[in-house]
Amino acid sequence: MSEPPDLHVLTYAGSDSQPAVSSDGKLLFASNRSGHFEIWMAERDGNGARCVSSDGKDAENPSMTPDGRWIVYASADPLKRGIWKVRPNGSSSTLLAGGQYILPEISPDGTLVSFSAPVATDTNIRAVRLSDGAPVSLDIPVKGDRFSRGRHRWLAGSEVAMLVDNDKGGIGVVREAFSPGHDTAATRRLIIGIESDSLVESLGISPDGTRMTLGEVSLSTNLILAEGIDGVLGVPGTARK
Numbered sequence: 001m002s003e004p005p006d007l008h009v010l011t012y013a014g015s016d017s018q019p020a021v022s023s024d025g026k027l028l029f030a031s032n033r034s035g036h037f038e039i040w041m042a043e044r045d046g047n048g049a050r051c052v053s054s055d056g057k058d059a060e061n062p063s064m065t066p067d068g069r070w071i072v073y074a075s076a077d078p079l080k081r082g083i084w085k086v087r088p089n090g091s092s093s094t095l096l097a098g099g100q101y102i103l104p105e106i107s108p109d110g111t112l113v114s115f116s117a118p119v120a121t122d123t124n125i126r127a128v129r130l131s132d133g134a135p136v137s138l139d140i141p142v143k144g145d146r147f148s149r150g151r152h153r154w155l156a157g158s159e160v161a162m163l164v165d166n167d168k169g170g171i172g173v174v175r176e177a178f179s180p181g182h183d184t185a186a187t188r189r190l191i192i193g194i195e196s197d198s199l200v201e202s203l204g205i206s207p208d209g210t211r212m213t214l215g216e217v218s219l220s221t222n223l224i225l226a227e228g229i230d231g232v233l234g235v236p237g238t239a240r241k
Contacts, residue, residue, distance in 0.1 A: 016040075018061050022088075028062040028071065039073050041088060052090050055080070061103055064088075065110040070130065072096070072104045072113050083115050085130065096133040101126075107178075108154055112136060114178075116150030123150030125162065127180070137181040153205045154178075161191065161205055161212075171200040173212070 015037075020028040027042045034051055039062045042049040053059045057077030064071050070085045082098040096113055104115040107127075114127040122143050127136040142150045143165045152162040158178045163171055171194045177187035192212070194200055202215035 020062055020064065022064040023066050023068050026064075028064060030060045030062065030073075039071060039086070041071075052088060053084075053086055054090065054093065055084075059084075063104060063106050065106050065130065066108070067110055072106055072130070074102045074104055074115070076102075083113060083128070085113075094133070096130070097126075097128050097135075102149060103151055105152060105154055105160075106130070108156060114138075114152065114154070114160065116142075116152070118149055125150055125152055125160070138178070140176060140184065149201075151202050153203060155205060156209055161203065163200060163203060173203060173214075 016029050016031045016033070018030045021044075022028060022041075025044050027044060027046070029040055029042075030037050031040045031049075032038075033040070033049075036056065037058045037060060038051050038055055039053040039059045040049055041052050052062075052071060053073060055073075055075050055077055057075070057079075059073050059075055059077075062071050062073045068088065071088060072083065072085050075081055075084055080095065080098075081100055083096045083101050083104045084093060085096055086093045097115065099117065101115045101117050104113050106113055111130055112127050113130050114125055117124045117126050122141065125138070125140040125142055127138045128134060129136065140160075140162075142152075142162055150162070152160045154160055155175060159175050160178050161173055161175050164174055165171065173191040173194070174188050175191055176189075177184045194214070200214050200216050204213040204215075206212070
């Protein structure tokens with residue numbers, strides 16, 4: 001049995017998140033090590049980290065084209081909110097789609113960028129051309145909660161896998177054909193249903209399409225009893241020692 005690959009930790013006092021891997025094995029991630037979140041690149045062992053974007057406020061969810069020529073990310077800066085592309089050297093920053101759009105994904109052939117357009121508790125998945133930002137006639141409605149927010153991943157060929165609310169109050173992963181200009185609702189198929197008390201916020205698909213990983217949000221609640229506080233409901237308190 002072959003040995004597992006070495007694991008490397010990017011250690012930083014701030015926050016590094018949303019990792020992705022480029023076609024040549026470089027690491028992409030969002031980090032606030034510059035004081036606010038920008039897109040960064042590093043070698044696979046974490047060395048040589050450098051800032052790529054110059055968003056100035058909040059850049060998130062990076063993804064690189066298969067040819068390694070562009071990095072796509074979402075900006076939450078109120079002055080330039082939307083989906084952007086930038087060269088790995090930080091040049092040619094270009095707005096592809098302006099609006100409250102999140103979670104960009106690049107198609108397997110590198111020609112399209114899909115993204116989520118949240119509306120209240122639901123969202124739509126839309127797309128533009130990477131080359132010039134021209135809209136693609138695609139609008140897939142997805143019922144998603146505040147954690148999944150329409151998170152989706154491209155599958156090989158012309159399908160996407162998406163996190164959606166299921167009819168049992170939980171999250172389900174479905175796959176649906178990607179066909180601009182056509183209603184593809186009839187092609188939607190359930191891949192996996194998840195228990196209603198699980199708060200799944202992301203998913204990953206292996207390159208060969210045989211494995212899936214799911215990221216779950218863990219919530220904790222504490223009850224605290226405070227005694228000896230005067231004036232609560234007009235009742236004098238009795239301090240305990």
